[in-house]
Amino acid sequence: MSRRRGLIALGAVVSVLAIAYVAGYVMTGQRLPADTSIAGVDVGGMSPDAAEDALTQGLADRVDEPIVATFEDREIEIQPTQAGLAVDVPASVKSAGGRSWDPRDMIALVAGGSAHDPVLDVDTAKLSAAVASIAETVDQPVVEAQITFPDAKPKARRPKAGNEVPQDEFAAEIRDAWLTTDEPVEVPVESVAPAVDVAGLRQALRDIAEPAVAGPVALKVGDSTVDLPVTAYAPALSVVVSDGTMVPVVDAKDLAKPLTSSTTGIGKRAVDASFRFEGGKAVVVPSKAGVGLDPDTMAKQLVPVLTKTGAARSITVEASAVQPEFTTKDAQALGIKEKIGSFTTEYPHADYRNTNQAEAARRIDGVILEPGETFSFNDIVGERTAANGFVAGFVINGGVFREELGGGVSQVATTAYNAAFFSGLDDIEHHPHAFYIDRYPVGREATIYYGSLDLRFRNPYKTGVVIRAWVDKSTPGTVGRMNVEMYGTKVYTVKSRSSERYNFREPGTQYDDTDACVSQAPVTGFDIDIHRDFYQGGKRVKTEKDTAYYQAADRVICGKKPKAD
Structure with missing residues (x-):
C-alpha cells in the first residue's frame, strides 16, 4: 500500500512539473526576461510587441548618429544610411527572448536576462561602397622597383612599401560597433611590401640594365649587318616587376619609329588611317603601307639578347612590306561621322x-x-x-x-x-x-x-x-x-x-x-x-x-x- 501511495505521489509531482514546464514555455512567448536590454534600451518584462515599440523609440535618435572612424589624427564620419545599416527590430526582440523549452530561459523570466546587441539589416553593397570611399583616402599604393633608360642610361626607381585597408575587416568592425559602443572605430591598415626589394633592384641593375645598354645590337638583314644603336631602343626598354622578379620589357609601339627611321637605314614607317576634324565632322585620313622591320617581332627578339655579348648580341631579321595595323577600310567601316x-x-x-x-x-x-x-x-x-x-x-x-x-x-x-x-x-x-x-x-x-x-x-x-x-x-x-x-x-x-x-x-x-x-x-x-x-x-x-x-x-x-x- 505504501509503495502504491509513493507512486501516486511521484506521478502527481511529475504532472505538476510538466504543467509548470508547459506554462513556462507559454510565458517565454508572452514577455521578455526581466532586466533585458537591446542596444542599451530596456525591454525587460515587456511583451514582444511592446518591446518592439520601445526599441524603435529608444533608438530613434541614435540610428542617424554618424559612426566615427579614426586614422592617425584624422576623424572620418560614416553616415549609417550611406553605409546601408539599419536595425531589424523584430529579429532583435526575438533574439533577446521568445518561446523556448530551455529551462534557463524560463528561469530568466524571473531571475533576469542580459544585455543584447541589436540584429542588423545590412545592405552589403552600400557598406562596401562606404568602406571603399574611406580606403581611397587612406591607402598608399605600393611603389614597385623599376628601371628606365632616359638618355640611354639606367635610372632606377626604388621600391617603397604601401599600405591598404583590409576592407572586409573594416566593414565587420563598423557593423559590430554601430549602436553598441561610443568609441570610435580605428581604421585597420595593413602594410603591403613591394614584390622586389632594394637588393633585387641592385641585382637587376647589375645583371640586366647595365648589360642591356652596354653597346649596340647587330641586326642581320639579308647579306648586310646594321648596328641598332642603344639610343634607338633605349626609349622602348624598361625593367619591371613581373611575377615577383625583375624582367626586361621592350614596348613595340615605342620601338616602331626607330626601326623605320634613318637610324637603321631600313625602309619607311607604315602609317595607320586616322581622322581629322572639320566643322564638327570626322574625316578619314587614308593609311599608308611601309617597308621595314616589324616592331612586334623585333621587340620579342631583342629581349633575350640584351644581356649577351660578342656574336651572341645579334639577331637575324627580315625587311619586308609593313602593312598598317588600322587601314582606310577599317576606318570607313566604323561609321564615325560627327561630334x-x-x-x-x-x-x-x-x-x-x-x-x-x-x-x-x-x-x-x-x-x-x-x-x-x-x-x-x-x-x-x-x-x-x-x-x-x-x-x-x-x-x-x-x-x-x-x-x-x-x-x-x-x-x-x-x-x-x-x-x-x-x-x-x-x-x-x-x-x-x-x-x-x-x-x-x-x-x-x-x-x-x-x-x-x-x-x-x-x-x-x-x-x-x-x-x-x-x-x-x-x-x-x-x-x-x-x-x-x-x-x-x-x-x-x-x-x-x-x-x-x-x-x-x-x-x-x-x-x-x-x-x-x-x-x-x-x-x-x-x-x-x-x-x-x-x-x-x-x-x-x-x-x-x-x-x-x-x-x-x-x-x-x-x-x-x-x-x-
Whole structure:
C-alpha cells in the first residue's frame, strides 16, 4: 500500500512539473526576461510587441548618429544610411527572448536576462561602397622597383612599401560597433611590401640594365649587318616587376619609329588611317603601307639578347612590306561621322599642369573605340613617370595634397569622363576625388592613380568612337583649358541633373611637420546624386543615377602640433 501511495505521489509531482514546464514555455512567448536590454534600451518584462515599440523609440535618435572612424589624427564620419545599416527590430526582440523549452530561459523570466546587441539589416553593397570611399583616402599604393633608360642610361626607381585597408575587416568592425559602443572605430591598415626589394633592384641593375645598354645590337638583314644603336631602343626598354622578379620589357609601339627611321637605314614607317576634324565632322585620313622591320617581332627578339655579348648580341631579321595595323577600310567601316559629345575644363596657371595635361592629352588623342570596346585611362596614358614625359605636381594622396609625378593629370581624366558622359558611353569605372575640388563639375569628376584607380568607359554603340583631346595651355595671365571631344554617330542627346547636397561632414585640423607638407584649407564633405538623362526625339527614354561621396578635407597646417595648455 505504501509503495502504491509513493507512486501516486511521484506521478502527481511529475504532472505538476510538466504543467509548470508547459506554462513556462507559454510565458517565454508572452514577455521578455526581466532586466533585458537591446542596444542599451530596456525591454525587460515587456511583451514582444511592446518591446518592439520601445526599441524603435529608444533608438530613434541614435540610428542617424554618424559612426566615427579614426586614422592617425584624422576623424572620418560614416553616415549609417550611406553605409546601408539599419536595425531589424523584430529579429532583435526575438533574439533577446521568445518561446523556448530551455529551462534557463524560463528561469530568466524571473531571475533576469542580459544585455543584447541589436540584429542588423545590412545592405552589403552600400557598406562596401562606404568602406571603399574611406580606403581611397587612406591607402598608399605600393611603389614597385623599376628601371628606365632616359638618355640611354639606367635610372632606377626604388621600391617603397604601401599600405591598404583590409576592407572586409573594416566593414565587420563598423557593423559590430554601430549602436553598441561610443568609441570610435580605428581604421585597420595593413602594410603591403613591394614584390622586389632594394637588393633585387641592385641585382637587376647589375645583371640586366647595365648589360642591356652596354653597346649596340647587330641586326642581320639579308647579306648586310646594321648596328641598332642603344639610343634607338633605349626609349622602348624598361625593367619591371613581373611575377615577383625583375624582367626586361621592350614596348613595340615605342620601338616602331626607330626601326623605320634613318637610324637603321631600313625602309619607311607604315602609317595607320586616322581622322581629322572639320566643322564638327570626322574625316578619314587614308593609311599608308611601309617597308621595314616589324616592331612586334623585333621587340620579342631583342629581349633575350640584351644581356649577351660578342656574336651572341645579334639577331637575324627580315625587311619586308609593313602593312598598317588600322587601314582606310577599317576606318570607313566604323561609321564615325560627327561630334557626339564634348567637354572643357579650366585650370589656373602652372607649368606642371601645362606639361602633364598636354602629355596625357597627346596619348588619348586619336584613340579609337570599336563597338563594345572599353577605354582604360591607365592603359592608354601609362604610368606617370619622368621617362614617359611627366613632371612633378600636386596630387591628392591620403586625403591631403602631395607633390608627385603626373600632378594635374586627373583633370584630363575628369574632362574625358564628362565627354564620355554626354556622349552616352557606358560608365564602367570612375572615382570622384576624395574631397570636392570646386573647379570641377560637382559629382561629375574622376581621379586616377596608376595601379589602383582607373577611368574606364565602354562604347555601347554599333558604330565606332574616336577621341579628340588637346590643351590650350595657360600663361601667367590666362587660365588653361583641357578639351575632349568624342566623334561617332549620334544616338542620344544626354543631359545632367543633380540633387541637393546632403550628409554633410565637417573637416578637422591636422598638423604636418614633414618636408612633404602642403598647407590646405578645409573643405566640407557631402554626398550628391547625379542623374544622367538620355533623350531621343526630344523624349527622355532612360535615366541613370550615380552617387558621389566626398570626404571632408582637413585643414592642414605645416608644422608641429601645439602642445595643449
